Amino acid sequence: MTLFDGNALAGDLVDVLGPDATSARLRCAGCGSLGVLGRARTYRTAMGSVARCVDCDSVLVTVVTDGARRWVAMPGVRAALL
Ligand SMILES: [Zn+2]
Numbered sequence: 001m002t003l004f005d006g007n008a009l010a011g012d013l014v015d016v017l018g019p020d021a022t023s024a025r026l027r028c029a030g031c032g033s034l035g036v037l038g039r040a041r042t043y044r045t046a047m048g049s050v051a052r053c054v055d056c057d058s059v060l061v062t063v064v065t066d067g068a069r070r071w072v073a074m075p076g077v078r079a080a081l082l
Pocket of ligand 1: 029033053054055
């Protein structure tokens with residue numbers, strides 16, 4: 001597993017959130033902090049990526065891929081401000 005910042009998710013999320021996805025502001029459901037996706041602590045594996053809150057480590061965004069398809073979830077996001 002390799003650690004990146006939230007900018008590593010840009011390619012995966014562009015179809016869902018638009019061309020500037022990493023500047024989307026997300027409110028963490030775990031601690032209530034508000035920050036841009038690009039600042040999230042992001043871990044990437046062969047199966048996908050997990051972005052975690054820099055303040056409380058809650059899982060904000062997951063991207064899972066089988067090579068042809070991607071599944072995006074935002075389990076720890078209370079609100080996204082685009
Ligand atoms: Zn948090």
